[in-house]
Amino acid sequence: MIVAISSSGTSLDSNVDQRFGRCPYFIFYNTDNDNFEFAENESRQAMGGAGIQTGQMIANKGAKAVITGNVGPNAFRVLASTNLKVYSGITGSIRDAVEKFKKGELKEISGPDVGSHFGSGGGGGRW
Amino acid sequence: MEVVAEGVDGKLIISVASGKGGTGKTTVASNLALSVGYCQFLDYDVEAPNSNFFLKPEIKHVQKVTIKHPYFLTETGADFSACADFCHYNAIAALKDEVIFFPELCHGCGGCKLVGPKGTVREKDVVVGEIRKGPAKPNIDFSMGDLKPGSMRTTSVQNALDKLITKDGLVIIDSPPGTSCAMVFAVKDCDYCILVTEPTPYGLNDLELSVGVLEKLNKPFGVIINRDGIGDNKVEEYCNKNYIQILAKIPNDREIAKYYSRGDSLIDYDSSWKKKFENILKGIEKELQT
Numbered sequence: 001m002i003v004a005i006s007s008s009g010t011s012l013d014s015n016v017d018q019r020f021g022r023c024p025y026f027i028f029y030n031t032d033n034d035n036f037e038f039a040e041n042e043s044r045q046a047m048g049g050a051g052i053q054t055g056q057m058i059a060n061k062g063a064k065a066v067i068t069g070n071v072g073p074n075a076f077r078v079l080a081s082t083n084l085k086v087y088s089g090i091t092g093s094i095r096d097a098v099e100k101f102k103k104g105e106l107k108e109i110s111g112p113d114v115g116s117h118f119g120s121g122g123g124g125g126r127w
Numbered sequence: 128m129e130v131v132a133e134g135v136d137g138k139l140i141i142s143v144a145s146g147k148g149g150t151g152k153t154t155v156a157s158n159l160a161l162s163v164g165y166c167q168f169l170d171y172d173v174e175a176p177n178s179n180f181f182l183k184p185e186i187k188h189v190q191k192v193t194i195k196h197p198y199f200l201t202e203t204g205a206d207f208s209a210c211a212d213f214c215h216y217n218a219i220a221a222l223k224d225e226v227i228f229f230p231e232l233c234h235g236c237g238g239c240k241l242v243g244p245k246g247t248v249r250e251k252d253v254v255v256g257e258i259r260k261g262p263a264k265p266n267i268d269f270s271m272g273d274l275k276p277g278s279m280r281t282t283s284v285q286n287a288l289d290k291l292i293t294k295d296g297l298v299i300i301d302s303p304p305g306t307s308c309a310m311v312f313a314v315k316d317c318d319y320c321i322l323v324t325e326p327t328p329y330g331l332n333d334l335e336l337s338v339g340v341l342e343k344l345n346k347p348f349g350v351i352i353n354r355d356g357i358g359d360n361k362v363e364e365y366c367n368k369n370y371i372q373i374l375a376k377i378p379n380d381r382e383i384a385k386y387y388s389r390g391d392s393l394i395d396y397d398s399s400w401k402k403k404f405e406n407i408l409k410g411i412e413k414e415l416q417t
Contacts, residue, residue, distance in 0.1 A: 049217020049232050056211060056220040078220045078227055 003029045003101060004063040005094050010038045012095040018069030019119030020088075021051030027094050028061060031102060050120070051075025059084060067097050067106065070119065076112040088113050137295040141411065142171075142317035146333025148304035151323045151353035151377065156301040157181040158393045159321075162404035165266040166297035171313035173256060173272035173284040178301050180390040184269035187261040192272070192287045194235030194280055195250040199226040205247040210239035231279055255280035258287050268294065281309045289316070297408070306336045314341065319411050320348040321374065326358035331365060338371070347414065351407075354379040372414075374407050 006023035008015045017023030022044045029036040039061075043053035051071070055078030058066060065085040079086050087106040090097050100106050143156040153170075157178050160168045170178040199207055201224070211221035218232035219239060230253070240248040256274040263269040270291050272284040281303075289312075292298055302313035314320050320341055324334040334350070341348045350366055355376035366373050377383070377393070386396045394401045 043217070046217055047215070049214075049229065052220050052227075052229060052232075053211075053217045056222060059222055060208075074229055078222070081225055081227060082222050 001031045001065065002061070002063045003031060003065045003067060003098070004058045004061065005029060005066075005097060006041075006068040007038065007094055012036065012093065012098070014094050016067060016069060016090045016092060016094060016097050018091070020066075020068045020071045020075050021046075021054045022119040023068070026054075026058065028063060029094075029098050031098075049074065052078055055079050055082075065101070067101060070114040071109070071112050072114050072116050072118050073112040074116065138298060139296070139319070139412065139415070140292070140298040140300060140317045141408075142300040142302050142314040142320045143323060144302035144310055144314055144320055144337055145304050145323045146306060146335075146337035147324065147330050150304075150325045150330060151351070152304070153178050153181065153301055154353065154377075154387060154393060155321060155323050155351055156299050158400060159404045159408065160263075160267050160299050161265070161392050161394055162401040163297060163408055166299055167268040167292065167294055168263070168270070168299045168301070169288050169291065170269075170271035170301045171285050171288060171309070172301055172303040173274045173281055173288075174303060174309070176271045176273055179259075179269070179271055181392055182263040182267060182269055183390070184259075184261045184263035184267070184271075186259045188259070190258045190260075190287070191254050192256045192258060192280075192284050193252040193254050194233075194283050195237055196230055196233055196235060196253045197228065197237075197239050197248050197250055199228070199243075200247045200249065201226055203244070203247050205244035207239075207243055207247070210243040210248060213238050213242045231277075235280070235283065256284040256287075258284070258291070260291065282312050285309065285312045292316070304333075306333075306340045310337075311340060311344075314346060315344065317346060318415060320346050321351055321407075322348055323351045323353055324362055325354045326352055326356075326360070326362045328358070328361065330358070331362045334362060335365070338369070349374040349411070352376045374410070375403060 005027045006017040007025040007027045008017045025038050027036050027038050043050045052074050055075045059082040067087045067090050071088050085108050088109050143152045145152045160166050170176040207221040207226045211219040216232045218229045220227040255278040260270040272288050274284050300313050303309045322337050324330040349372040351374050356379040
């Protein structure tokens, strides 16, 4: 099973990034053979809809679960419609998160845990 | 009927913008219109139009503004990933058996229909706001845009207003605040821009941002300081240092605020302002001719 984890860097010692759509990297961890690869999150600079594009990218990579900090409503809709399991509110290293996931210690969420534009760094108001 | 103001091409478009909100754009724009008497007036602040309270037009035409939204014939089994890749605003998520469309992000460009599998992307009209038009006294051809609550398509409504600018003579555009797309849209075609500000640090900060936009667009402009007497002298110092003309100063006066709150004009309160606004217009015309 492939688990996608929002990451601040490219190794297992990197931290789980708190933003889903606008994190710099994703680690795709295969729990069957303990191999992983990373990918740059190209959607992070999107003007809008970063979570949507990121969700689509992860679903199309064949991941079955997502581990991240926070997930907004649009991203959650994309993830939910492809039946991905979403584990949010996760902090610490990627390695720790994977271990907890394997032991079944992470709690799956059933809805978005932040509002729109959470990860876009302020702004808002009139566009 | 006399055409009061003529620009280089028989038309003079003056946009009234500000940077900071609530500095008196609508006060200046509507009083300029009332003072000159004969003009076209367009309220481009479609997210929060309020010039109608001061000009009191008799609305005779209401026109819906629509944009095209796509829908995807997923039952064809077509691959819509090209549509999702194309969409700059990420309004489309193309998944294995499903396309999720986020209408609030769609700008209605129609690109997904062009790049998608032939015949599988259709479009429908979606209302994003409306235009209201009618005469106002003394001789004002009034139009305003009103964005539908919840819609993000500000510039689509402004674009519909653009199409109404046809006549010769003076055209006054009441711009939205800020320096984002909506403000740029309201000043992009103007011959001259009046920037209304207040003598506070916030007013100055946003004035500088607005000046930056107008310099990029190569537009001539001048400043009106509203609520003169509050705050500090920094706005005036900034204007003097940068050779920006201060067209007028409107004093901070509780009576003016009372008139405003009733929808009455500055020239109702103090008729000498009629002459002042006429002179501001004459000065602008003169500046543009040289």
